[in-house]
Amino acid sequence: MRRLVPILAALMALVFVFTPLVLHFGQKAHNDLEIDWIGAVPEGSLPGVAFGTGTSTIMDHELRGATGWRPNDLILWGPTLMADNNASRQMGILQALRETVRVFKDHLTKISSDEYDQNLVQADNLLRNDAEKWAFPSAEDRYGKAVEHLEAYVEGLQVEPVTSRQINARNVELMRLIQVWSDLLGSAHADLLRDEVPWFQVDDVFYRTTGYCHVMGQMVPAIRIEYSRELEARPILGTLFDEAQAPLERCAAMKPLVVLNGGDTSFMANQRRNLDAYVTEARQKFYSVREELDK
Helix, strand or coil: CCCCHHHHHHHHHHHHHHHHHHHHHHHHHHHHCCCHHHHCCCCCCCCCCCHHHHHHHHHHHHHHCCCCCCCCCCCCCCCCCCCHHHHHHHHHHHHHHHHHHHHHHHHHHHCCCCCCCHHHHHHHHCCCCCCCCCCCCCHHHHHHHHHHHHHHHHCCCCCCCCCCCCCCCHHHHHHHHHHHHHHHHHHHHHHHHHCCCHHHHHHHHHHHHHHHHHHHHHHHHHHHHHHHHHHCCCCCHHHHHHHHHHHHHHHHHHCCCCCCCCCCCCCCCEEEHHHHHHHHHHHHHHHHHHHHHCC
16 A cells, blocks of 8 residues: 555656646647638639638637537536636637627628528527537537538538528628727737736636637638739738738747746746737737728
C-alpha cells in the first residue's frame, strides 16, 4: 500500500502535466479550418451559395471535431475547467455566427416586403438555442439542425426552379454586415483593454475574441465571391478586405500555451493587449470598407 501511494501521486502529476499539453496542441490543430471555396462554389453559382456554404461549414467543423461542442460538457471538460479555452472560443464563434446568419436572413437576402427565406429563418432560430444545454434538446442537436437548414438553403440555389432567396448584392445590405462585425470587434476591444479582469477570466475573454475573428476571417472570402462585381469595379474594396482578413486570421490563430496578463511595465507579456492589436487593425479596416461602400 505504501508503494501504491507514490505511484498514484506520480500518475496524477503526469495527468495534470500532459493533459493541458494535449488540449493545447489538440485545439491548435482543430482551429485550422480550410474551406475549399473553388470546389464548394463552382463558377456560375448563384449569389448566396458561398455565404451559405461558409456559415454551415464553420459550425459543422465545431460539431464534428474530435472534441465536439465543448460549452455543454461535464465540468472536467467543459467551460469551467480543463477545456475552458476551446469552450470560450466556441462561444465566440457561436455569437459571431448568430449575428452573421441574422444579417444574412434579415438583409442580405431580403429587401423591404420580400418574404424571408424559411431555411435561413430556421437556421437563425436554431442557433439561438442555449449553448450549454446537454439534453432535451442538446446544443449539438439544435446546431446540427441549423447546419442542415443552411445546407438546404444552398441546395435550393442549385435546383430548377430555384427555391432559396438569392443574396441581393447591394452595398447598403453589405454595410449592415460590416457594421455588425465592427460592433463585435468593438466589444472585444473593450473587453481586452479592461484594467480589472479576474485572473480566471483573462483566458475566457481572449479565446472568445479569437472565436469572433475566426468567423469573420473565414467569411471574408465569401464576401469576395458574392460581391465580386462590385470589388472588380472598385479594386480598393478588395484591397481593404484583404487588409482586414490578414489580422483576423492572425487573431483567430493565436494560441499561447498560457494566456499571460502582465502589466504595462511587467517582464511578462500581456496576451490580451497583443491580441487587441489585431482586433483594432481589422476594425479600422472595416470602418474604411463602410466608408468606401457608402460613397
